[in-house]
Amino acid sequence: MTENPHVSGSYWLETAPGPDRPALVDDLTVDVAVIGGGIAGLSTAWELARAGCQVAVLEADRVAAGVTGHTTAKLTALHTLIYDKLRRTRGPEGARLYARSQSEAIERAAGIAGELGIDCDWEPRSAYTYARDAGRVEELRAEARAAREAGLPASFVTETGLPFPVAGAVRVTGQAQFHPRKYLLALVDDLVRQGAHLHEHTTVVGLEEGEPCRLTTDTGATVTARDVVVATHYPVFDRALLFTRLHPRRELVVAGTVSADRDPEGMYITPDEGTRSVRTAPHGEDRLLVVTGEHFTPGTADTRARFQHLADWAAEHFPDVTLTHAWATQDNDPTDTVPLVGPLHPGAHHTYVATGFGGWGLSGGIMAGRLLTALITGEKCAWSELYDPRRLRSTMREAPSFLKTQAEVARHFVGDRLRPSPPVESLPPGEGAVVRTEGGRLAVYRDEAGNLHALSARCTHLGCLVAFNAAERAWECPCHGSRFDTDGKVIQGPAIRPLEQRDI
Template sequence: MWLSAAGGCSRSEPGRTGYPARMTENPHVSGSYWLQTAHGPDRATLADDIEVDVAVIGAGVAGLSTAWELARAGRRVALLEAERVAAGVTGHTTAKLTALHTLIYDKLRRTRGPEGARLYARSQSEAIERAAQTAQELGVDCDWERRSAYTYACDPGRTDELRAEAVAAREAGLPASFVTETGLPFPVAGAVKVTGQAQFHPRKYLLALADDLVARGGQVYEHTTVVGLEEGEPCRLTTDAGARVTARDVVVATHYPVFDRALLFTRLSPRRELVVAGTIGADRDPDGMYITPDEGTRSVRTAPHGEDRLLIVTGEHFTPGTGDTRSRFQHLSDWAAEHFPDVTLTHAWATQDNDPTDTVPLVGPMHPGAHHTYVATGFGGWGLSGGMMAGRLLTAQITGEECAWSELYDPRRLRSTVREAPSFLKHQAQVARHFVGDRLRPPPPVEALPPGEGAVVRADGDRLAVYRDEAGHLHALSPRCTHMGCLVAFNAAECAWECPCHGSRFDTDGKVVQGPATRPLEQRDI
């Protein structure tokens, strides 16, 4: 019971990621372990106009992998990041490298056919081996470990589903089997096991990739927000500081596309998940990477931590801007303490993913008329193997090479979108409910807002997004998300305004923490 209802927010440092340093009152509990244990160099902000072969927007795993692969292929590359390299979603991942993505292969063989499932397994598996080869070539000490991956269930009613998944994964080419024994300290009804997968320290790996990109002539810029895209031959980008980038090709790898010429937002559903971590004895290591779709998802893995192991537990997924995040942290920490009684929890953070309505990520040309603009998004919680796969796929497309799985991931696909119409319609109904319903809900008066809390309130006859700090001072903003106008909601555990429609996030001063929004919430007087 270490997570308490914190009465205030820990403000982020200027120039950092915008994620709060602490989400709890416990002074021994801090943020992302990956960010704290791998400090990259500060990189320049783009101030002058430049011209390159390819401009890549977003320096997470997908953007970095793409830029690095292109530089290896001899292209002049500029990588543009709004905050810090590998410090956004990638810096808050669980860091499992596996082709076993919960329960996907049985669904793929039904919706994409056996060949589609095989291509998915092959593309993800080759991405893992590419990472292993790269880490060895660059001599990166990134805590690389081979582990088996498991999708498990405790409910005996799901064993048939797990058996079907094991068969489908094996037919797709993975070394998969159905098992009833795992290394978890509690019994399971069954599990899909895939051997030969991997886990690592993602930030150590990606910072080394960024260094090698620069060594190959690539340019890397931080605190450089791209706000304009002009497609053509060449393409032109504009930054918030007014600098212009001229490039033959542009890749948008911002997790959620900041430029969406094909209305991809209608096919992406944002999902936020929480992470808690702490030390356990090495003899308590469950020796594997585990996930279950039950209980709001529970994911378990460990990492080297001196003579001990760091236990990392993820779960409690929810739509940004909905519900009580503090209680969700409490539920997750309680689950970790119940199943691993001797754990000493030391870290808490959160991450965000985008689920595509038809299961498969969207990687390739940005829209039907695109000739020199590309996108990588919709990794559905598996962005490490997916981002590395995207780097190789986009490099092949830009350099004119063949790639066997280009069609599988093509964002312009329509057949699978029609087949997955129920998921598409469900997502659109949810967005509509927030867009309309949140405006109909009567807001509380600003006087009811306690210190350390935020809410969309009524003040002077208007709706305002107001945060009252610990000193009692009010910070007022427009509640309309600058992406498409949905009303934001306050996440007290992370001290952020969140859009429930498409997942944009802002700090208490309105600054963009996470896209697709590129403009801050407007300041208001109160």
């Protein structure tokens, strides 16, 4: 692909659309209500249903269609370069618990796929973290040692299946890749067979904690539940101010067919070059190449140029690729490396959260399902303390990252209001910009017919100014990652209210 890649949408969504599920219209009483229908929410609901709980899943859009529907779909415990850091910050036991919890998540997914007979393109693969810069070899060797000491089948290698030389790589065998939508839609079917309530197009707008808890929705219906799980990727209810410990990161994906003999036969990632992730998937007699990278904070980049850069990289290294798909995904990086899974806040007794998976939400989401089920049913889990959102031991360790994140938020909150704005008349069709008017800052989009659509530019989460993503035609908040369509509707939280309509 030499022309600007068209944002055609996720391959996973296209090839596994799934049936619509009804919105919630009647009041409901259950044992556990799960807010969010991604892999963390659905895994939690499935584990709870198997444990005998009456469960309801409430999804604002479509199940497995948000972050989970736009993933690269690697199931691995090798999370770029994490084990050497964990060994230093959480000690050898913390690193071992992390490796064990993530590895058992992969085994759990394999077991569920086998038990339910799910045809989800499951393929065993080795995972690699590589570098082309010889200056990073010692860092890779240290990571391989730390991962091996944590219990993973890890080694340092200099040869891979990539079509270019590397200075070195950490290899972990016994990992997997799959089609996430096919897997999760089968979980949904099994949940319904078990009597679970599953509702799409139902936004939860209120949470009243108590015994029991009570949820209110935008449909007018309420849900009463003994326990509530907030699994909305970025917490829509954040009573412990977890947003101060999360940094949103957006990444782009291009995909297309390559001949089977060009398959690198592994799952690869490098932290260099703005991140590059490579894997393939079954695609008839050929393979589907999936390349991810170009990470940036939402609302801060020329996304079209970055899509082109990624497409050019794929074409350079896989010359026979025919790119057919392009999409984007979003993750939240925790300031102290480890996801936040457990009680929603220090005083919580019946509310729980799963967030901050840092780009590794598939194994992390499955892990979260098992951990939250243990907490809710009163079982013990060896790694509950490691992931506990209330953890205090890491406060000093995460201080530099925490301060950097908050400084960036402050810079956007103040600096974006001082930025000069273009005249409305200069906006071409298909473009948007934040403009200054007598009534304040407006987010203005001109559609292909030349009509203007004006919204308040203040994000409804905490009031930062949004910015326009021209490639995806969406308004994005650079502070905490909320995203809105050109009519103001929420695409991605933590915002739960749309941008307000304005006249221009």
